[in-house]
Amino acid sequence: MTDDVLARPAARRGRPPGTSARELEVAALRLFSEQGFHETTVDQIATAAGVSRRTFFRYYDAKADVLWNEFDTEVQTIRALLAEMPADLPVLEAVRRAVLAANHYRADDVPELRRRMTLLSTVPDLAASAAVHYDAWERAVSAFVARRSGQPEESLYPLVVGRAVLAACRAAYDRWSARADADLTVYLDAALRALAAGLADDVLGMEPDPVPG
Amino acid sequence: MTDDVLARPAARRGRPPGTSARELEVAALRLFSEQGFHETTVDQIATAAGVSRRTFFRYYDAKADVLWNEFDTEVQTIRALLAEMPADLPVLEAVRRAVLAANHYRADDVPELRRRMTLLSTVPDLAASAAVHYDAWERAVSAFVARRSGQPEESLYPLVVGRAVLAACRAAYDRWSARADADLTVYLDAALRALAAGLADDVLGMEPDPVPG
DNA sequence: ATGATTTTCGGCACTGGGTGACGAATAGTG
DNA sequence: CACTATTCGTCACCCAGTGCCGAAAATCAT
Numbered sequence: 001m002t003d004d005v006l007a008r009p010a011a012r013r014g015r016p017p018g019t020s021a022r023e024l025e026v027a028a029l030r031l032f033s034e035q036g037f038h039e040t041t042v043d044q045i046a047t048a049a050g051v052s053r054r055t056f057f058r059y060y061d062a063k064a065d066v067l068w069n070e071f072d073t074e075v076q077t078i079r080a081l082l083a084e085m086p087a088d089l090p091v092l093e094a095v096r097r098a099v100l101a102a103n104h105y106r107a108d109d110v111p112e113l114r115r116r117m118t119l120l121s122t123v124p125d126l127a128a129s130a131a132v133h134y135d136a137w138e139r140a141v142s143a144f145v146a147r148r149s150g151q152p153e154e155s156l157y158p159l160v161v162g163r164a165v166l167a168a169c170r171a172a173y174d175r176w177s178a179r180a181d182a183d184l185t186v187y188l189d190a191a192l193r194a195l196a197a198g199l200a201d202d203v204l205g206m207e208p209d210p211v212p213g
Numbered sequence: 214m215t216d217d218v219l220a221r222p223a224a225r226r227g228r229p230p231g232t233s234a235r236e237l238e239v240a241a242l243r244l245f246s247e248q249g250f251h252e253t254t255v256d257q258i259a260t261a262a263g264v265s266r267r268t269f270f271r272y273y274d275a276k277a278d279v280l281w282n283e284f285d286t287e288v289q290t291i292r293a294l295l296a297e298m299p300a301d302l303p304v305l306e307a308v309r310r311a312v313l314a315a316n317h318y319r320a321d322d323v324p325e326l327r328r329r330m331t332l333l334s335t336v337p338d339l340a341a342s343a344a345v346h347y348d349a350w351e352r353a354v355s356a357f358v359a360r361r362s363g364q365p366e367e368s369l370y371p372l373v374v375g376r377a378v379l380a381a382c383r384a385a386y387d388r389w390s391a392r393a394d395a396d397l398t399v400y401l402d403a404a405l406r407a408l409a410a411g412l413a414d415d416v417l418g419m420e421p422d423p424v425p426g
Numbered sequence: 427a428t429g430a431t432t433t434t435c436g437g438c439a440c441t442g443g444g445t446g447a448c449g450a451a452t453a454g455t456g
Numbered sequence: 457c458a459c460t461a462t463t464c465g466t467c468a469c470c471c472a473g474t475g476c477c478g479a480a481a482a483t484c485a486t
Contacts, residue, residue: 090414091414127344128341129341131340132340155388156400156407157407159387159388160380160384160407161412164381164408171376172369174372175368175372178367190369191369191373195377195408196411196412199305199373199377200303201303201304
């Protein structure tokens with residue numbers, strides 16, 4: 001998010017920001033977890049970050065946009081990873097590797113990640129806000145597939161691949177945030193392999209066994 | 214939409230309704246097409262249907278819900294069709310047949326269908342409102358897959374199939390409403406066959422050729 | 427017919443998300 | 457110090473969505 005390539009103070013020009021997008025996100029996540037999304041007003045989030053309501057809407061276009069920071073940067077990551085995949089790899093295999101590589105999280109970040117993803121898939125207003133962010137994710141994959149297949153990005157095949165891959169990943173996300181027993185990448189890998197296998201009836205052993213304890 | 218199985222007056226008890234969900238939908242679709250979704254207020258829709266603003270919200274929970282009637286009934290249709298599929302059919306083949314059977318529209322209904330679907334996939338607020346309706350669609354397929362595979366509905370495999378199938382169908386919907394050259398079922402068939410084939414790199418000829426004229 | 431019952435409707439008031447305008451606050455720059 | 461750039465806060469406003477309550481319009485019972 002910061003445009004400074006290095007850790008420059010950079011000596012910017014005007015009045016320094018009173019908060020940051022990240023700070024607002026943390027405050028919002030805490031309040032949403034404690035008292036619910038709908039029960040939390042934008043005023044409360046802004047006040048928790050020491051800023052006014054109007055300022056919140058300068059950082060985010062909508063109340064529901066506040067939890068999508070990390071997902072949006074993951075889109076950038078996947079786009080970059082796909083661009084560097086060897087050209088002889090099958091399309092779905094390249095996508096699978098890129099997705100898995102983009103979803104390795106530090107252990108310290110996992111609890112927050114889980115709380116955020118649970119909210120995003122549980123609260124109806126937040127799930128609705130996903131559309132535009134999912135769209136960018138799908139387009140990243142569709143554009144890759146389009147380049148590989150020499151088709152325009154809007155044609156049917158790239159569109160189907162982009163959306164189906166995201167669908168599989170979302171299934172893995174939800175299953176992981178509900179069970180919490182295995183690594184996220186295990187679920188992602190299982191879901192994407194099932195997709196590449198044509199969702200055939202014989203891929204039923206794909207669910208990772210629950211880990212005792 | 215009318216609950217009368219036959220053309221019964223049915224002699225209901227209280228004050229007769231001043232409008233209907235369908236009438237509100239038609240008025241909304243016209244206004245959205247003419248002047249845009251965000252530029253149309255609920256007051257205008259209600260007035261066009263000869264009713265008050267408050268009454269609109271007795272028929273629909275939200276402004277964006279007004280275009281989802283037919284999609285929701287299609288979910289019911291697919292659920293019923295899946296229940297009657299022969300048990301020896303592969304899962305994806307059964308789903309493909311059910312989806313195609315549920316998407317045969319009368320020629321007279323096609324123009325309205327196209328306008329509605331274009332709005333639903335184009336206007337951000339409407340696309341966001343899709344989440345809950347898509348969820349019901351996915352669950353119908355997931356439940357079927359769960360029954361077939363003897364797994365619980367929330368496990369990974371049924372979840373992936375439900376979502377991936379919807380993803381493929383959405384791609385077909387969008388492509389159809391953008392091009393308008395072939396029948397909707399042609400696109401749906403192509404997308405679902407590609408899914409069953411594992412989205413392999415060799416299914417590139419799936420796009421129907423444009424029809425001259 | 428008249429009154430009781432049932433169902434829908436309209437009006438009102440209120441909360442909260444989102445936006446535009448404008449001046450104040452706080453930094454660097456010459 | 458004056459000038460400029462950037463963020464912030466306040467205010468006013470529109471509209472979506474909700475709870476409340478009484479009125480309207482139908483049927484049913486007597």
